[in-house]
Amino acid sequence: MQKQRADLYSAKIKGILNPSLEIKYEDTENVLRNLQKGKDKLFNVSLYVNCRAKTKQELDTLTRRIYAELNSLLIIPRQPSFRMLQGFQSCSPLAVNKLKQNRNVTTEALSAFFPFTSSFLQADKTGVWLGLNKNNIPLIKDIFKLSNPNGICLASSGSGKSYMAKLLIARYLLTGTKVMIIDPQGEYKGITERFNGQRIDLSRVSKTMINPLDLMGHDYSEKRLALMDLMPIMLGELSEPQKAFLDKALTESYELKGINEDSKTWDNEPPILEDLIEILQRRAKKAATMEKSTLLSLINRLSMYVDGVFSFLNKQTNIDFNNNLVCFDIGNMPKQVKPVIMFLVLDYIYMKMRKDIERKLLVIDEAWSLLGRTEDASYIFEIVKTCRKFNLALFLINQEVEGMLESEAGKSVLANSSYTLLMRQKPAVINNIQETFFLSASEKSFLLTAGVGEGILLMDDEHSEIKIIASPEEHKIITTNPDEILEQKVSKKKAKAGKSLLNQQETKEVLEPSSSGKAKKPSVKISVDESRG
Numbered sequence: 435m436q437k438q439r440a441d442l443y444s445a446k447i448k449g450i451l452n453p454s455l456e457i458k459y460e461d462t463e464n465v466l467r468n469l470q471k472g473k474d475k476l477f478n479v480s481l482y483v484n485c486r487a488k489t490k491q492e493l494d495t496l497t498r499r500i501y502a503e504l505n506s507l508l509i510i511p512r513q514p515s516f517r518m519l520q521g522f523q524s525c526s527p528l529a530v531n532k533l534k535q536n537r538n539v540t541t542e543a544l545s546a547f548f549p550f551t552s553s554f555l556q557a558d559k560t561g562v563w564l565g566l567n568k569n570n571i572p573l574i575k576d577i578f579k580l581s582n583p584n585g586i587c588l589a590s591s592g593s594g595k596s597y598m599a600k601l602l603i604a605r606y607l608l609t610g611t612k613v614m615i616i617d618p619q620g621e622y623k624g625i626t627e628r629f630n631g632q633r634i635d636l637s638r639v640s641k642t643m644i645n646p647l648d649l650m651g652h653d654y655s656e657k658r659l660a661l662m663d664l665m666p667i668m669l670g671e672l673s674e675p676q677k678a679f680l681d682k683a684l685t686e687s688y689e690l691k692g693i694n695e696d697s698k699t700w701d702n703e704p705p706i707l708e709d710l711i712e713i714l715q716r717r718a719k720k721a722a723t724m725e726k727s728t729l730l731s732l733i734n735r736l737s738m739y740v741d742g743v744f745s746f747l748n749k750q751t752n753i754d755f756n757n758n759l760v761c762f763d764i765g766n767m768p769k770q771v772k773p774v775i776m777f778l779v780l781d782y783i784y785m786k787m788r789k790d791i792e793r794k795l796l797v798i799d800e801a802w803s804l805l806g807r808t809e810d811a812s813y814i815f816e817i818v819k820t821c822r823k824f825n826l827a828l829f830l831i832n833q834e835v836e837g838m839l840e841s842e843a844g845k846s847v848l849a850n851s852s853y854t855l856l857m858r859q860k861p862a863v864i865n866n867i868q869e870t871f872f873l874s875a876s877e878k879s880f881l882l883t884a885g886v887g888e889g890i891l892l893m894d895d896e897h898s899e900i901k902i903i904a905s906p907e908e909h910k911i912i913t914t915n916p917d918e919i920l921e922q923k924v925s926k927k928k929a930k931a932g933k934s935l936l937n938q939q940e941t942k943e944v945l946e947p948s949s950s951g952k953a954k955k956p957s958v959k960i961s962v963d964e965s966r967g
Contacts, residue, residue, distance in 0.1 A: 438462060465540060476538045481547065483511070484525035562605040564891065568899040575893065578793055580852035583827030584818050586801075588835045588867070589857030594887040595831050598855065598902045599797055600625050600912035602829065603759075611793040612758050614783050616776060618800045620765025621914065628911045631759030636775055637766035638746050644778040645751040646739075647687070648704045651785030654695050658684060660781060668774050669735040675728050683713045707739050707748045744771050753782070784817055787826050794826045802834035815843060818850045836863045839870055855900070856881055857889035873897070 438459045445452045468474035483500055487493035504511045514521040520532035557574035564573040577583045589595040600622065603613050607629055615622050626633045634642055644650075646664060649657045658681065665680055666672050672680070687705040688694065690713075711733060718729040740748050762779045764772060780798070787794050801814075814830075821828055830847065838844035848854065848870070859867055859881045868878045877890055877897060887902035904912060913919060 468540070474540045474542065476540060477544050478536045479539050479544060479547070480524070480531055480533065480536050482521065482525050482533065482535075484522070560609065562602070562609065564602075565887075565900040565902045567901075573891065573898060573900060577827055577853065578825070580894070582818075582822045582850065582852050584821065584830075584851045585828070585853040585855065586830045586832065586848065586851045587855040587857065588832055588838070588859075589855075589889070590835070590860050591833055592886070593858035593884070593889070594902060595833065595855075595857055596621055596799065596914055597887060597904075597912055598857075599799065599829065599831055600914075601902060601904055601908060603795070603797060604629070604908060604912065606795050607759055609793075610758075611795050612787075612790070613760075613795045613797065614787070615759075615761040615797045616779055616783075616799065617761050617763050618765060618767075618772060618776065620763050621799065622761045623763065624919075625911055626759060626761040629759050630757075631761060632755050632757040633761045633763055634753060634755065635766070636762060636764045636779070638768065640746075640766075642753050643746060643749050643751065644753060644775075644782055645704060645706055645749060646747060646774075646778060647684075647706060647710065648751040649693070649700055650751070650782050651788065653697065654688070654693065654700065664774070664777055664781075667777055668739065669732070673728070675725075676732055679714070679717070679725075679729055679732060683710055683717065686713050703750065706750060707736065711736050711740050744768075747771075747774075751782075755786075780814070780817070784821075784826075788824045791825055794824075795829060796821075796826060797829045797831070799831045801830035801832045802838055815846050815850070818847055835859065836866065839863070839866050853891065853893040855889055855891055858882075858884040858886075 438455065441455055442452070442459060445455065465474065469476065483504075485493060485496050485500060487496050501511055514533055514535075517533065523530060523532045557572065558576035558579060560578070561574045561576035564575060567573055577585060587595050587598065603615070603622075603625060607613055613631075615626075617623075623633060625631075636642060636644075646668070647661070652660060661684060662677065662681070665677075687709045690709065691705050692702045693699045693704065714729055714733050714736070718726050718733060721729055738744050762783070764775050764779070767775050776798075783796060787796070818828060830851075832838055838848075854871065856867065856871065861882060864878055864882055867873065867881070871892060873881070873890070874897075877899075880888075880899065881890065889900055889902075891898045891900045910922065
């Protein structure tokens with residue numbers, strides 16, 4: 435410090451301004467002040483970087499990269515020429531400093547030497563491995579410990595969102611969490627079979643179906659309100675008179691089955707859509723001209739669910755599940771009725787899960803098919819707000835990013851989600867995403883060029899670049915690559931054919947007659963443990 439003061443004084447006498455020397459003097463003065471106040475300490479530190487490579491060319495390339503990285507941090511590196519052996523010994527885990535190249539650093543500067551500064555290093559004991567951050571530090575978090583356990587994945591097609599969802603499912607299953615999947619494309623069949631889960635097929639020809647009028651665990655009043663959300667999805671936009679007629683007809687259809695406000699009646703067999711349309715038809719016969727046209731409009735719309743193309747919904751509920759992994763496969767359901775089925779499945783699962791206090795994860799793929807409709811979205815939003823009470827976590831997957839960010843329902847769901855995974859995005863929506871999630875310019879650029887399985891995880895007000903990684907065994911289970919899936923099927927067929935051929939040869943050898951004309955007897959090997967006498 436005295437030398438710096440002398441240099442400054444000498445420069446002033448000569449009329450020379452030296453800003454660099456002034457800054458150094460001020461920094462030294464601040465360090466001295468903090469040391470005197472006890473705010474800081476000085477440490478004698480040596481920093482050595484050991485470069486390893488398989489060839490000299492690779493070593494030279496690595497050395498240049500390290501030089502560039504250190505220079506960018508205003509650190510001037512030096513090679514220990516003619517002292518490489520001492521340098522190697524100093525870098526070995528022997529705690530022996532042969533080079534003895536030291537310098538004093540403050541506590542704050544020393545903290546920068548510690549490599550594990552990520553808040554994700556301290557893993558939740560009950561968490562799962564989500565992936566690696568840009569420093570290759572594991573991101574291990576338990577979503578059930580967040581303020582609310584709901585999350586959403588926004589990604590363009592082919593970015594690896596389904597792969598990530600399957601990985602999350604597999605890892606949470608291993609922690610004992612119950613998992614339910616609403617699968618609109620039939621993508622989760624493989625992982626369901628691998629974990630001995632229960633796959634419930636819902637299609638035009640399936641035996642399993644959900645009766646739209648089934649109480650499904652609702653109380654009587656709740657069910658009638660839920661039906662007011664469901665009917666516009668089934669029948670299209672309804673006028674107020676149409677809603678009033680529907681409500682009266684629904685009340686009468688339940689009364690005819692002996693179901694009312696009394697909880698003892700809620701286990702009675704519920705009505706089906708055929709019962710509802712019969713009541714509307716009876717009312718239409720007695721109605722005045724204007725009322726009759728309103729009722730006939732309802733009857734015409736409802737008839738396709740009774741004796742029309744969607745008549746497979748006109749039956750009692752015959753679904754039952756008791757498994758840690760249940761997949762509702764609606765991939766073969768006509769696209770015109772998929773929103774109705776997704777609403778029914780979501781309602782059915784939610785009411786079942788409310789009775790169970792164990793950890794549960796509900797994965798909804800192609801969530802925009804529900805969120806895109808106001809009636810569906812309001813119901814999902816209600817579940818998002820209340821599911822924490824029942825130890826239920828929602829994970830929504832959506833590739834219709836633009837529509838979701840612009841809709842009020844989508845914004846509400848995002849506001850009530852504790853974590854969001856952003857994967858590769860299209861240029862058309864990136865500005866909207868940057869504005870919505872307050873991304874930096876570098877994060878915006880990263881999302882435009884992110885590879886498959888790469889993205890940005892927004893959790894606990896932190897943004898972390900993430901790379902989704904699966905083990906070889908996990909990859910076999912969850913891969914969505916058509917070529918890899920085909921290769922696995924061919925391998926299974928070959929293995930099965932080889933086993934069958936081996937069995938045939940063994941059978942032939944046993945039954946083949948010997949030279950004496952008698953069939954060979956199968957040989958029996960008997961082993962005796964002589965040590966036991």
